[in-house]
Amino acid sequence: MIQRRSELILVVEDDAKIKNFICYALKQDGFSVLAADTAQGALSLLVSQPVDLMLLDLGLPDFDGMDVIQKVREWSELPIIVVSARDQDREKAAALDAGADDYLPKPFSATELMARIRVAIRHLYKESGGRRQASAEVGELRIDFDKRLIYLDETEVHLTPMEYGLLAMLFRNIGKVLTTGALIRELYGPGYGTDTQALRTLMAGLRRKIEANPAKSRYILTEIGVGYRLVDE
Amino acid sequence: MEKVKMKSPGSIIRYGLIMMLFIAAATGVGLLFRSIGFLEVNIVIIYILSVLLTARFTHGYVYGIMASLAASVTFNFVFTEPYFALSVNNPSDFVTFAVMTITAIVTCALTSKAKQSALEALENESETRALCRLTNQLTDAASIHDIASVAAGAISEVLGCRATVMCFDENGKPEDSFIQQSNNHTQNLRQASEAEEIKRRIEQTQYVAGDEFYDWPIHGREALLGTLYIPRITAMTKSQTRLIHSMIESTALAMDRLRSVQARIKSTEEAAQERYRGNLLRAISHDLRTPLAGIMGTAEMLKDMTKTDDPRHALAEDIYKESDWLHSLVKNILSLTRLRDGALPLSRQMIPVEEVVGGAVTHMIRLSRREIAVDAPDEVLFVPMDAGLIEQVLVNLLDNAVKHTASWEEIRVSVRRDDEKHIAFITVSDRGSGIREDDLPKIFQMFYTSSSRQANAARGVGLGLTICEAIVEAHGGWIEARNRTDGPGAEFVFSLPMEVPHDTKA
Numbered sequence: 001m002i003q004r005r006s007e008l009i010l011v012v013e014d015d016a017k018i019k020n021f022i023c024y025a026l027k028q029d030g031f032s033v034l035a036a037d038t039a040q041g042a043l044s045l046l047v048s049q050p051v052d053l054m055l056l057d058l059g060l061p062d063f064d065g066m067d068v069i070q071k072v073r074e075w076s077e078l079p080i081i082v083v084s085a086r087d088q089d090r091e092k093a094a095a096l097d098a099g100a101d102d103y104l105p106k107p108f109s110a111t112e113l114m115a116r117i118r119v120a121i122r123h124l125y126k127e128s129g130g131r132r133q134a135s136a137e138v139g140e141l142r143i144d145f146d147k148r149l150i151y152l153d154e155t156e157v158h159l160t161p162m163e164y165g166l167l168a169m170l171f172r173n174i175g176k177v178l179t180t181g182a183l184i185r186e187l188y189g190p191g192y193g194t195d196t197q198a199l200r201t202l203m204a205g206l207r208r209k210i211e212a213n214p215a216k217s218r219y220i221l222t223e224i225g226v227g228y229r230l231v232d233e
Numbered sequence: 234m235e236k237v238k239m240k241s242p243g244s245i246i247r248y249g250l251i252m253m254l255f256i257a258a259a260t261g262v263g264l265l266f267r268s269i270g271f272l273e274v275n276i277v278i279i280y281i282l283s284v285l286l287t288a289r290f291t292h293g294y295v296y297g298i299m300a301s302l303a304a305s306v307t308f309n310f311v312f313t314e315p316y317f318a319l320s321v322n323n324p325s326d327f328v329t330f331a332v333m334t335i336t337a338i339v340t341c342a343l344t345s346k347a348k349q350s351a352l353e354a355l356e357n358e359s360e361t362r363a364l365c366r367l368t369n370q371l372t373d374a375a376s377i378h379d380i381a382s383v384a385a386g387a388i389s390e391v392l393g394c395r396a397t398v399m400c401f402d403e404n405g406k407p408e409d410s411f412i413q414q415s416n417n418h419t420q421n422l423r424q425a426s427e428a429e430e431i432k433r434r435i436e437q438t439q440y441v442a443g444d445e446f447y448d449w450p451i452h453g454r455e456a457l458l459g460t461l462y463i464p465r466i467t468a469m470t471k472s473q474t475r476l477i478h479s480m481i482e483s484t485a486l487a488m489d490r491l492r493s494v495q496a497r498i499k500s501t502e503e504a505a506q507e508r509y510r511g512n513l514l515r516a517i518s519h520d521l522r523t524p525l526a527g528i529m530g531t532a533e534m535l536k537d538m539t540k541t542d543d544p545r546h547a548l549a550e551d552i553y554k555e556s557d558w559l560h561s562l563v564k565n566i567l568s569l570t571r572l573r574d575g576a577l578p579l580s581r582q583m584i585p586v587e588e589v590v591g592g593a594v595t596h597m598i599r600l601s602r603r604e605i606a607v608d609a610p611d612e613v614l615f616v617p618m619d620a621g622l623i624e625q626v627l628v629n630l631l632d633n634a635v636k637h638t639a640s641w642e643e644i645r646v647s648v649r650r651d652d653e654k655h656i657a658f659i660t661v662s663d664r665g666s667g668i669r670e671d672d673l674p675k676i677f678q679m680f681y682t683s684s685s686r687q688a689n690a691a692r693g694v695g696l697g698l699t700i701c702e703a704i705v706e707a708h709g710g711w712i713e714a715r716n717r718t719d720g721p722g723a724e725f726v727f728s729l730p731m732e733v734p735h736d737t738k739a
Contacts, residue, residue: 059519
């Protein structure tokens with residue numbers, strides 16, 4: 001890309017040092033940056049500025065970051081990447097289920113952060129493009145949404161309808177973590193409950209069809225205690 | 234409550250005197266009647282009246298019957314011919330004697346019975362009143378000892394003795410002191426001797442006659458709550474025994490209620506404490522992580538700003554590496570605290586081993602930028618585990634392997650299962666320098682670092698393996714370090730039971 005990026009990113013973080021280096025890293029990468037250190041400040045910036053993406057720390061001095069996610073989701077589909085020093089898996093999953101697009105535990109590397117931001121921005125353009133994609137691919141793996149077919153190295157892979165549903169959902173959210181809760185709701189219906197074993201069995205079966213070594217996945221990564229992510233590179 | 238003493242010598246003399254007095258009075262009145270010239274029948278009636286009065290003012294049938302016999306004899310002696318002799322001239326006098334005796338006996342029996350009923354009614358009423366009073370007082374009691382003291386007071390009052398109550402604690406152990414009523418208004422707290430012995434005795438029988446005391450156990454719903462001691466010299470009627478039973482029952486109920494209230498308060502407190510501890514751990518982890526994130530991020534920025542041949546690049550890199558090491562230490566300390574305290578139980582789920590292995594290996598490959606081989610069975614191996622913690626075990630073991638293995642040598646994770654024992658084994662093996670034999674037994678000890686290496690090189694070993702051991706053992710498995718037999722290198726094996734063991738169920 002020749003043109004310099006100019007997406008506006010809002011950094012909501014109350015720790016000055018972390019805010020500094022994140023802002024610096026973003027500016028280095030060519031993003032425009034706004035910063036807020038309270039939830040109130042973030043919300044007022046969000047309504048007054050054309051923010052493209054929000055980086056949100058969950059531990060804010062005035063409101064819990066979770067409340068911010070919920071409030072923003074009431075009126076905006078803006079990508080939200082949560083950054084938090086809380087490493088409870090439950091909180092990770094809760095933030096994702098509340099509508100966050102991604103989650104980065106502190107401490108994180110700037111490289112990792114930039115990679116996640118790029119994924120989110122790419123999504124932004126795909127979605128705002130309006131038309132639904134007919135196909136998508138990652139590495140040797142390709143999905144044809146219209147024909148509901150999967151190809152690995154240009155050879156068709158035979159999947160059960162459930163396996164296809166799971167993989168298609170991951171493809172539609174490529175690069176994003178989907179929580180086990182969200183996958184179960186989508187695949188088995190909202191009344192199914194929270195038993196993850198059926199989903200894990202389904203995933204193991206799918207991996208055996210598309211991965212060379214299921215214990216060392218190339219395509220579908222496991223985020224322990226949270227969910228799964230289809231790689232995006 | 235009226236006290237009834239049956240066979241004491243004092244009462245025999247008193248009742249005997251009463252009887253004689255009435256008979257003598259009847260004889261006096263009879264003599265008077267005769268001198269006036271009244272009919273003999275009137276004298277008989279006066280005697281029957283004396284028998285009735287005797288029955289009224291003495292206790293039991295004995296004095297009444299004795300009085301009726303005495304009346305007959307005296308009547309015979311004084312009022313029938315021959316006078317002042319126990320013989321009878323007129324046969325019709327026999328009929329008079331017989332009728333008089335029978336009438337006297339029946340009258341006396343009826344009187345005694347009426348008196349007995351009145352007495353029982355009175356006893357019942359005072360029993361009910363005593364129980365009611367006890368229950369009222371027990372309701373106000375705020376501790377087990379208050380209850381004991383109320384019970385000792387009430388029972389002492391009922392029996393007119395010095396009753397003693399000893400409480401047992403929550404574990405069913407007798408306390409080393411008891412509450413004794415010393416007089417109507419004061420109670421003493423005394424030291425118990427042979428408390429254990431007493432408890433054993435009580436558990437065997439309903440109530441035990443000790444050397445000095447009758448011991449009455451106070452049984453709660455689940456455990457023995459205490460013992461009541463009543464001095465042996467205290468006489469008890471059946472109804473009093475019944476009353477004491479009821480009072481002990483009320484006391485036991487009150488103690489049970491208090492215990493359950495206390496247990497509820499305690500569990501609420503414990504829950505609050507656990508929440509507090511969880512919050513503290515979270516706060517510490519948050520407060521350490523936040524500055525670390527700042528240090529690591531800033532160091533990374535500095536590193537990226539400088540060219541690789543710039544000495545500042547290496548310095549920034551050092552800061553980054555050191556803070557990264559500090560971060561893993563913080564993580565391990567937090568996990569260790571969690572596990573050692575048992576403050577946060579494992580959240581076990583059925584997880585395919587390949588997911589955890591895959592997660593840890595992908596993470597390590599990205600971090601160390603080197604290849605790690607994985608062998609796993611083709612079948613899906615579901616194992617109950619806290620996936621986050623087992624991932625930490627694998628990351629620690631892999632980190633250790635990466636540190637001690639040259640980048641071109643192989644590091645391998647392999648998974649296999651033992652179907653007979655229902656155990657899954659995970660092995661992390663490397664082709665590094667191996668472990669010195671001296672170090673093998675101590676390698677999992679906290680902060681143990683090998684003496685053969687420089688402190689710096691071995692630093693990563695300090696806590697990483699200890700936390701591995703703690704996590705694996707919390708899952709009911711074991712971990713072992715050994716040198717490879719098929720060439721150089723070390724391997725760490727840990728086991729995970731494929732069913733949740735009962736004794737370690739979280």
